Amino acid sequence: MDAVSSGYQQEPHQWRLRSLSAGAKMWCGSTSGFMGAFLFAYFYLLALDPNHSWKIGKNVNPSGGLGVAIMAVFVLSGLLLWLGSRRPADEITTGVVAIVLAVVGIALQFVDYGVLGFGPYRGGYASVFYGWTAVFTLGALGGIYWMETSVAALWRARKNGFADTDEELLRVGLQSCALWWSYYVALGVLMYVVLYLV
Amino acid sequence: MTATANRVPAQSPARQRGLLGFNMLTGIILGVVGWWVFYLLGGLIQGYTNHGFSQTGQNDVQIMLGYLGGVIGFLGGLGFLNYPIQRMMGYPPNIPDHEVEEPGLGKYFRLTTDHKVVSQQYFVGIAFFFFVGGLNAMLIRTELLSPTTHVFGAQQYLTLVGVHGSMMMGMMTSGVLGPFANWLVPLMIGSRRMAFPRMESLTFWLLMAAGVVLITTVFFGGFQTGWTGYEPLANQGTAGYDAYLGFFGLVSISMTLLGLNLAVTIATMRAPGMTWSRLPIFCWSVVATAALMVLAAPMLTATLLMGISDRTLYTAFFDPGLGGSAYLWQNLFWVFGHPEVYVLAIPGFGIVLEILPVFARKPLWGYKIAVSGMLGVAIFSFFVWQHHLFVSGMNADLRPFYMLSTEIISLPTGFTFLAFMATLWRGRIRLTVPMLFCLGWAFNFLFGGISGVFNSDTPSDVTTHGSFFVMAHFHYTIMGGLLFSVMAAMYYWGPKMFGYKLNERLGKIHFWVMFLAFNSTFGPLFAVGFLGMPRRVVTYATNLTGLNDWVSVSAYVLGLSLLLFLFNMVYSWMYKRIPAEDNPWHSRSIEFQLPTPVPAQDFDEIPVFSGDPYPYGEALAPAGAEPATAGAY
Amino acid sequence: MRSEPNHMRRFVALWLLANAIMLPIVIFVLAPGMPPGNGTEQAAGQVVDNTVLLALSTPVALGVLLFLGYTIWAFRERNLDGPVLDGPAVTGNSSVQMWWLITTTALVLFLAGFGSVRLLEDGSGGGQGPSPLVVPSGKALQVQVIGQQWQFTYRYPAYGLETNSLVLPPDTLVEFHVTSLDVIHSFWAYQLGVKADANPGVDNIAYVETRGPLSFEVRCAELCGVWHGYMYNPGKVASSKAAFASWIQSQQQKYSAASKVLPPYSHTYFPGPNGRSG
Numbered sequence A: 001m002d003a004v005s006s007g008y009q010q011e012p013h014q015w016r017l018r019s020l021s022a023g024a025k026m027w028c029g030s031t032s033g034f035m036g037a038f039l040f041a042y043f044y045l046l047a048l049d050p051n052h053s054w055k056i057g058k059n060v061n062p063s064g065g066l067g068v069a070i071m072a073v074f075v076l077s078g079l080l081l082w083l084g085s086r087r088p089a090d091e092i093t094t095g096v097v098a099i100v101l102a103v104v105g106i107a108l109q110f111v112d113y114g115v116l117g118f119g120p121y122r123g124g125y126a127s128v129f130y131g132w133t134a135v136f137t138l139g140a141l142g143g144i145y146w147m148e149t150s151v152a153a154l155w156r157a158r159k160n161g162f163a164d165t166d167e168e169l170l171r172v173g174l175q176s177c178a179l180w181w182s183y184y185v186a187l188g189v190l191m192y193v194v195l196y197l198v
Numbered sequence B: 001m002t003a004t005a006n007r008v009p010a011q012s013p014a015r016q017r018g019l020l021g022f023n024m025l026t027g028i029i030l031g032v033v034g035w036w037v038f039y040l041l042g043g044l045i046q047g048y049t050n051h052g053f054s055q056t057g058q059n060d061v062q063i064m065l066g067y068l069g070g071v072i073g074f075l076g077g078l079g080f081l082n083y084p085i086q087r088m089m090g091y092p093p094n095i096p097d098h099e100v101e102e103p104g105l106g107k108y109f110r111l112t113t114d115h116k117v118v119s120q121q122y123f124v125g126i127a128f129f130f131f132v133g134g135l136n137a138m139l140i141r142t143e144l145l146s147p148t149t150h151v152f153g154a155q156q157y158l159t160l161v162g163v164h165g166s167m168m169m170g171m172m173t174s175g176v177l178g179p180f181a182n183w184l185v186p187l188m189i190g191s192r193r194m195a196f197p198r199m200e201s202l203t204f205w206l207l208m209a210a211g212v213v214l215i216t217t218v219f220f221g222g223f224q225t226g227w228t229g230y231e232p233l234a235n236q237g238t239a240g241y242d243a244y245l246g247f248f249g250l251v252s253i254s255m256t257l258l259g260l261n262l263a264v265t266i267a268t269m270r271a272p273g274m275t276w277s278r279l280p281i282f283c284w285s286v287v288a289t290a291a292l293m294v295l296a297a298p299m300l301t302a303t304l305l306m307g308i309s310d311r312t313l314y315t316a317f318f319d320p321g322l323g324g325s326a327y328l329w330q331n332l333f334w335v336f337g338h339p340e341v342y343v344l345a346i347p348g349f350g351i352v353l354e355i356l357p358v359f360a361r362k363p364l365w366g367y368k369i370a371v372s373g374m375l376g377v378a379i380f381s382f383f384v385w386q387h388h389l390f391v392s393g394m395n396a397d398l399r400p401f402y403m404l405s406t407e408i409i410s411l412p413t414g415f416t417f418l419a420f421m422a423t424l425w426r427g428r429i430r431l432t433v434p435m436l437f438c439l440g441w442a443f444n445f446l447f448g449g450i451s452g453v454f455n456s457d458t459p460s461d462v463t464t465h466g467s468f469f470v471m472a473h474f475h476y477t478i479m480g481g482l483l484f485s486v487m488a489a490m491y492y493w494g495p496k497m498f499g500y501k502l503n504e505r506l507g508k509i510h511f512w513v514m515f516l517a518f519n520s521t522f523g524p525l526f527a528v529g530f531l532g533m534p535r536r537v538v539t540y541a542t543n544l545t546g547l548n549d550w551v552s553v554s555a556y557v558l559g560l561s562l563l564l565f566l567f568n569m570v571y572s573w574m575y576k577r578i579p580a581e582d583n584p585w586h587s588r589s590i591e592f593q594l595p596t597p598v599p600a601q602d603f604d605e606i607p608v609f610s611g612d613p614y615p616y617g618e619a620l621a622p623a624g625a626e627p628a629t630a631g632a633y
Numbered sequence C: 001m002r003s004e005p006n007h008m009r010r011f012v013a014l015w016l017l018a019n020a021i022m023l024p025i026v027i028f029v030l031a032p033g034m035p036p037g038n039g040t041e042q043a044a045g046q047v048v049d050n051t052v053l054l055a056l057s058t059p060v061a062l063g064v065l066l067f068l069g070y071t072i073w074a075f076r077e078r079n080l081d082g083p084v085l086d087g088p089a090v091t092g093n094s095s096v097q098m099w100w101l102i103t104t105t106a107l108v109l110f111l112a113g114f115g116s117v118r119l120l121e122d123g124s125g126g127g128q129g130p131s132p133l134v135v136p137s138g139k140a141l142q143v144q145v146i147g148q149q150w151q152f153t154y155r156y157p158a159y160g161l162e163t164n165s166l167v168l169p170p171d172t173l174v175e176f177h178v179t180s181l182d183v184i185h186s187f188w189a190y191q192l193g194v195k196a197d198a199n200p201g202v203d204n205i206a207y208v209e210t211r212g213p214l215s216f217e218v219r220c221a222e223l224c225g226v227w228h229g230y231m232y233n234p235g236k237v238a239s240s241k242a243a244f245a246s247w248i249q250s251q252q253q254k255y256s257a258a259s260k261v262l263p264p265y266s267h268t269y270f271p272g273p274n275g276r277s278g
């Protein structure tokens, strides 16, 4: 391999931007694998129905209303962040609202756990229900962290009038976060539809 | 290239350098503290957990929380929480553009963003745990010296097998990407760093935490499931099995991030002129492997979380009586598990094909076909997993399909062989130590592949499945394949990485002892399996004693050969230290055009690449001549 | 380069010669010893598979090994201290690639086809799950194999018998129903050529057509806990159908008391679905 010096001491600025968005896309891939395992478990146990124990006993059904509510809150959060990340003027407001909505979604999920009439051991469905919603909630916490750091960085930079900061990098950061978060929410919709509505 | 960064990101504030700064020591201290805090917290919810369906009546919540606390404390003590907290307060991201020289040994025990230091940490860390796993193998072989006299109890024996298998599989998945790719990729593509340097360091320390977690299994009575952790046996397991879950959980996260980081780096940070078609073949193998890690390892994380929640939250994913299924674990495990075994194979392809042109003094033959071979293997590996389950009774009608898909994988694998053999043809083959190991790789992997065809043929697999034949098969591919290629890489890049020459004569002795002992250990195991000895048994039919003894003795020699390598490393480092030349092999790849040791910032300036990656053979260069255009370095 | 020999021709000649020597050895010396022996139809079928695989892999292995050996012998740089000389700058050859692809594809497709045909012929003794695709014709004797930690129990529903030992009639189609009461085991009767996993809650069916009298070993082939290594028992194919009948009778007498309290025959055995309420 032949190589000569480029004369550039600094690495190309593009690298940072593209790394962030490429990283977010690949992270979407990882998330799919992760969630895919639960989706697989759901349909596998449903189809196999070992010992006729898909749902043991009566009333192994979560509240569809709450399911729709949680879903709506997350979808709104994802949508807001996505749209807001493309509009520099609103990015902080929408970001904060998206975070609050995600927190509300998680809180609602816990409300749901509180009013459920069944425990995790009540068959294959109950297992997948608890396991999947729990990891989804965990992932949403991660999403909140990511949103928070992206928004906070923009907020602080804006306060200083973007002096000494790489404005473009922060923007791409927020957009990458929004990309993943909307994707995650979409996976969540799939999950809620499967678990609560089907 | 148009825009060069003109905004210099703020350098991170100097981290505390003292003994009690953020380093391994504080990590360990906080790790222990974290373990106890979470463990005691877990004890508080004991009341709830004890009425559950955990068949051992122990408080798994407490133990899992303990591990969680320990890992958090460890990472916190290493300083992994500082940056996230800063970021949450809105401080902008800071990634050093390149590293500055940092004297002293302290950097090896810290969170560091220098990709070369991380790779050296990986070397030592993985070598340590490999040593532990190897020791287990020696003990296993000692037990198998006799079918009737026992050195270990049955439970201990299974723990040995399980820890050996898990340790090897868990550590060796990062065995090339950790030490070698972290070091090589930023040099080969001219990026001077990884895309996410902190994440790079995180993957290493997570792996170390994982190794420790696995070892703690001995304090909890070990585990009896082997590395595959099949349910529902696993659910009978005592706390020792929690260590298995914790171990693979951490490994899977580390793997995902390692793969993601490398894939992003190669995708986005190639220096000008480094087009995809000029990418060194080793980087291609990293791309293929990283893709598998990014997509498959999270499935393992999810599977393990299901296992954990079965033991702590009382879900019943794997309890057939309560609507779960033992098949579910087998499916999920192998959907991840087969890509995983190619995570162990593809980097080896990359290494040998990278090294071969240097010592055959020819360009890599069939670059495109070699690349498509690796990518093909990676893609196909997602569609073969039920070949591990031919006699399980699951989807038996699909067996012809899985037979076909499995055998089809040998086509792209064959491309690697084609490239290998054709590169040798009419070359001017220099039988140096790295070259010997490459040839050893070809020999061993050939038999690994051929025995794989027996396993993939369903009628034949009815006998070989679950027997020592399978054991021999995967040791041929992993130990004979991956480990031999790792050794080739050690001898080839080692001097560059560590700055001193390895003794050539000792290296040759090491190769021959290891090659012969390896084949003498695992070759007969094909026969042992054919004769009907199942895996993971502490006793066996007495007529197999002779073969087993032969294998055990060979295994000791094999172990010794690895010690010989260690000796060579230490001897050449401490006693007979000869600084390595910049380019001892007359290689044309970029890393060898840099001075030894490679400076912290790698390149002073971002390089611009041109021409083929393997420009051997055009002009018959006079002795020792450096490539004409490399003078810039 | 005037006196340069034709390396490729030499290599091919060498390869042909090696095959001429090795193939007869493989087919006539090694093949008869291939596992798992010719005790039953299915076992003999596996021997055929193993023989074909071995015979096909011989030229492949010889080709690669001889190639490596030949290149090292013929193209080795003998003077490593001298100047570093390069070989020819050949980067590929599309017709070689094409022929390689064609040959290996043909080989692979043949193997997959061959394996499938063999599998579909008689089931090869492998576990086929609850609804087997391949059912050898004939009237089958049903034998249920129940794995539990750490022993196998055999149930002959036709005779209302449950026992610890496995005896089969000669020249009979046997239908094994393999299941487990606790964890995964695997019923491996080596000389019969049968292997089928025992899963809790699953009825895993495997067929074998016995030939003459035979002694065989049954081992558990899936890690099932501490005493997995000790989970084995001998079995046999009786010398005649009459001998089998009398064995059944003796067993019935031996277990007459026990068989009255046995749970009814079922394809799988579970604790009640509501094993735990709440």
Ligand code: HEM
Residues within 6 Å of the ligand: B134, B137, B138, B140, B141, B161, B162, B164, B165, B166, B168, B169, B172, B225, B226, B227, B228, B471, B475, B478, B479, B483, B521, B534, B535, B536, B537, B555, B558, B559
């Ligand atoms: C030092 C040389 C090695 C020796 C002598 C050795 C020997 C063994 C033995 C005796 C077993 C147990 C077989 C049984 O009872 O079922 C085993 C299992 C295994 N080994 Fe190795 N091994 C070596 C290196 C490796 C390497 C380098 C790897 C992979 C990177 C590896 C991966 C495994 C795995 C995955 C298992 C299966 C464990 C299980 O059954 O759960 N081994 N090895």
Ligand SMILES: [Cu+2]
Residues within 6 Å of the ligand: B337, B338, B341, B384, B385, B387, B388
């Ligand atoms: Cu596989």
Ligand SMILES: [Cu+2]
Residues within 6 Å of the ligand: C147, C148, C150, C184, C185, C186, C220, C221, C222, C223, C224, C228, C231
């Ligand atoms: Cu068993």
